[in-house]
Amino acid sequence: MCEARATITEIFGSNVFSDAVMRERLPKNIYKSFKKVLDGIEDLTPAVADVLANAMKDWAIEKGATHYCHWFQPMTGLTAEKHDSFISPTPEGRTLMEFSGKELIRGEPDASSFPSGGLRVTFEARGYTAWDCTSPVFIKEDGKNITMYIPSAFCSYTGEALDKKAPMLRSMDALNKQAIRVLNALGNTSVRRVMGTLGPEQEYFLIDRRFYEKRLDLVLAGRTLFGAPSPRGQEMDDHYFGTLHERIASFMNEVNTELWKLGVSAKTQHNEVSPAQYELAPVFATVNVATDHNQLTMETLRKVAIRHGFVCLLHEKPFAGVNGSGKHNNWSLVTDTGINLLDPGLTPHDNMVFLVFLCAVVRAVDKYANLLRASVATAGNEHRLGANEAPPAIVSIFLGDQLTDIFGQLAAGDAKSSRQGGELRLGISTLPPLPKDCTDRNRTSPFAFTGNKFEFRMVGSTQSTSGPTFVLNTIVADVLSEIADELENNGDVNATVQKVLKKIATEHARIIFNGDNYCADWVVEAEKRGLPNIVSTVESLNTIMDAENVAVFGRHKVLSETELKARADILLEAYSMTTNIEAKTMLSIARRQILPAAARYSGRLGDAIGSVSAAGVSAGTQKKMLEEISALMTDLSAGIANLEAAVAKSGAIEDCADQAGAFRDIVIPAMEKVREASDGLELIVDADLWPLPTYAEMLFVK
Ligand code: ADP
Ligand code: MG
Numbered sequence: 237m238c239e240a241r242a243t244i245t246e247i248f249g250s251n252v253f254s255d256a257v258m259r260e261r262l263p264k265n266i267y268k269s270f271k272k273v274l275d276g277i278e279d280l281t282p283a284v285a286d287v288l289a290n291a292m293k294d295w296a297i298e299k300g301a302t303h304y305c306h307w308f309q310p311m312t313g314l315t316a317e318k319h320d321s322f323i324s325p326t327p328e329g330r331t332l333m334e335f336s337g338k339e340l341i342r343g344e345p346d347a348s349s350f351p352s353g354g355l356r357v358t359f360e361a362r363g364y365t366a367w368d369c370t371s372p373v374f375i376k377e378d379g380k381n382i383t384m385y386i387p388s389a390f391c392s393y394t395g396e397a398l399d400k401k402a403p404m405l406r407s408m409d410a411l412n413k414q415a416i417r418v419l420n421a422l423g424n425t426s427v428r429r430v431m432g433t434l435g436p437e438q439e440y441f442l443i444d445r446r447f448y449e450k451r452l453d454l455v456l457a458g459r460t461l462f463g464a465p466s467p468r469g470q471e472m473d474d475h476y477f478g479t480l481h482e483r484i485a486s487f488m489n490e491v492n493t494e495l496w497k498l499g500v501s502a503k504t505q506h507n508e509v510s511p512a513q514y515e516l517a518p519v520f521a522t523v524n525v526a527t528d529h530n531q532l533t534m535e536t537l538r539k540v541a542i543r544h545g546f547v548c549l550l551h552e553k554p555f556a557g558v559n560g561s562g563k564h565n566n567w568s569l570v571t572d573t574g575i576n577l578l579d580p581g582l583t584p585h586d587n588m589v590f591l592v593f594l595c596a597v598v599r600a601v602d603k604y605a606n607l608l609r610a611s612v613a614t615a616g617n618e619h620r621l622g623a624n625e626a627p628p629a630i631v632s633i634f635l636g637d638q639l640t641d642i643f644g645q646l647a648a649g650d651a652k653s654s655r656q657g658g659e660l661r662l663g664i665s666t667l668p669p670l671p672k673d674c675t676d677r678n679r680t681s682p683f684a685f686t687g688n689k690f691e692f693r694m695v696g697s698t699q700s701t702s703g704p705t706f707v708l709n710t711i712v713a714d715v716l717s718e719i720a721d722e723l724e725n726n727g728d729v730n731a732t733v734q735k736v737l738k739k740i741a742t743e744h745a746r747i748i749f750n751g752d753n754y755c756a757d758w759v760v761e762a763e764k765r766g767l768p769n770i771v772s773t774v775e776s777l778n779t780i781m782d783a784e785n786v787a788v789f790g791r792h793k794v795l796s797e798t799e800l801k802a803r804a805d806i807l808l809e810a811y812s813m814t815t816n817i818e819a820k821t822m823l824s825i826a827r828r829q830i831l832p833a834a835a836r837y838s839g840r841l842g843d844a845i846g847s848v849s850a851a852g853v854s855a856g857t858q859k860k861m862l863e864e865i866s867a868l869m870t871d872l873s874a875g876i877a878n879l880e881a882a883v884a885k886s887g888a889i890e891d892c893a894d895q896a897g898a899f900r901d902i903v904i905p906a907m908e909k910v911r912e913a914s915d916g917l918e919l920i921v922d923a924d925l926w927p928l929p930t931y932a933e934m935l936f937v938k
Pocket of ligand 2: 437515517
């Protein structure tokens with residue numbers, strides 16, 4: 237026991253250039269200066285950077301590293317890296333191992349092949365990566381290759397953000413600035429910094445690699461484009477939290493070890509609702525570190541899966557008919573003095589700081605619901621949001637009984653009491669009475685208050701957590717700035733707070749919904765309340781450039797109008813490209829695998845009909861089978877022609893919004909038709925001839 241524990245503590249963070257490593261390896265004055273840089277008090281000087289770089293290099297080389305890289309997050313939503321070795325040849329034919337402060341701080345990748353939404357053209361290839369010193373440098377072992385990774389932001393020659401980190405860092409500054417103003421106005425002058433915290437729960441599927449390799453749709457599109465439902469799905473509710481299969485448990489064990497080495501605090505693991513679906517959650521961290529760590533988590537899941545003969549599917553909807561995967565972004569605000577600003581305490585009604593921050597989030601989410609919705613709008617996520625699955629596309633907030641009651645009291649004028657939870661007795665003398673929470677949970681809400689944080693559940697499983705998080709940071713910063721204005725301009729703080737909260741509780745009561753978000757009544761009710769319900773990704777992305785969104789990003793210097801427009805275009809293009817790849821993959825599989833299999837089978841049936849009839853026996857059943865197959869083959873071949881035309885037509889459209897609209901309106905329905913005919917064939921074609929592994933095999937065979 238003790239030995240195992242000692243090992244984990246040794247492993248954890250062993251590949252991170254952490255605070256502890258810095259304290260050990262840096263001269264005291266350099267360490268102190270760098271801490272001030274991290275706290276935003278001082279700028280990083282070239283002298284400090286040089287000493288830091290040298291210490292990092294020595295540390296990395298001791299760990300076997302030969303290369304370093306600036307690790308950044310372009311708009312693909314993935315990460316990017318270009319490795320440079322530490323070697324610096326000498327005239328005598330030997331080599332020194334060198335790494336300067338300049339190389340640490342700045343990289344200069346040729347950036348013309350990353351999506352930029354028109355912000356840069358190919359002949360202007362220069363881009364910069366800039367070290368984000370708030371996210372620690374780490375070492376990654378990929379096979380025999382050991383490399384030092386420097387988390388970085390990525391921008392164009394003219395300083396426009398081309399990535400997912402720059403706006404995140406800017407939004408953190410905005411949030412910090414406005415939160416401090418509010419806290420100061422409320423009389424708290426000891427807090428120096430406020431940070432967003434994030435704990436993303438990551439859902440994923442694992443299937444055997446044998447099946448994956450036989451499915452071009454999984455290989456190229458990450459999801460199944462064909463597949464009749466398995467006779468058994470998730471209806472038994474027996475997978476969620478079920479006992480871990482030994483092969484899965486071994487996989488998880490190795491994932492944890494790899495993540496712990498990188499300082500990622502993998503904490504929770506369990507089976508999810510759908511068969512073959514699982515979840516991993518870390519202990520939360522500040523938003524940008526958590527986002528970097530989530531990228532490492534997704535990469536590690538994929539990498540370790542292969543080692544175990546699995547493939548990890550991170551797509552939002554790899555299989556139709558069973559649950560898809562999301563990422564629950566747990567988000568809160570913490571001060572440098574360790575206060576969670578969204579912790580209600582025992583008597584939230586008299587916790588003024590909590591109520592102000594809670595109400596700020598409520599107002600931000602209601603006011604910018606469309607922007608929040610757009611932050612999770614992708615082709616993959618479209619199969620979840622609003623498509624008979626959790627959560628719906630309508631943004632609403634779950635507050636729970638206790639806080640909803642207080643919210644009501646605020647609207648009426650003043651909050652005077654908090655309902656208490658009490659005790660839960662199970663009527664079994666040997667079990668202790670359990671303290672009961674003052675509110676139940678709600679699993680269906682897209683944006684739920686869960687004890688001392690909000691949980692944004694609309695985020696897609698493949699998505700970077702950056703977008704949804706920097707949107708949340710920015711819109712909350714904006715409302716905090718409004719509140720700070722009020723508080724700073726009025727003498728009586730208590731009276732002003734009461735007035736501000738009353739206004740918020742009255743104006744935004746409509747966004748609070750504690751009921752079942754899946755039921756059809758809610759859609760009707762939400763419409764009555766005037767809440768938007770934007771089901772389609774394209775429609776949602778088209779709201780990004782609405783005036784209030786451009787304004788809010790501009791006010792807080794998170795994204796300029798040009799940067800925002802580039803992002804909107806990139807997202808629309810990504811929608812079209814994803815759908816285009818799916819459609820072309822579908823055509824290839826339908827033409828080269830499914831139709832031929834059906835033709836082979838119908839040929840066999842034809843032969844059988846001939847020989848059986850020749851033997852003087854009725855071939856009625858065979859004839860019926862052949863007719864059924866032939867009818868579906870006719871549908872499939874018509875579907876193929878129709879899809880091909882739809883792809884050609886949509887592909888020819890120039891404007892990216894129009895094109896994305898065409899992919900949604902013509903290509904997706906055409907894909908559905910092809911799938912319908914093919915899935916019909918799957919159910920009746922000889923299993924030995926069927927070319928694709930089935931849902932039952934992929935979901936249930938381990
Ligand atoms: P559940 O599935 O019950 O919602 P999990 O334990 O799977 O809960 O995940 C909860 C996540 O919320 C964890 O990543 C946890 O670290 C994170 N979390 C807890 N407190 C905070 C906080 N103050 N800020 C951000 N995330 C938090
Ligand atoms: Mg969970």
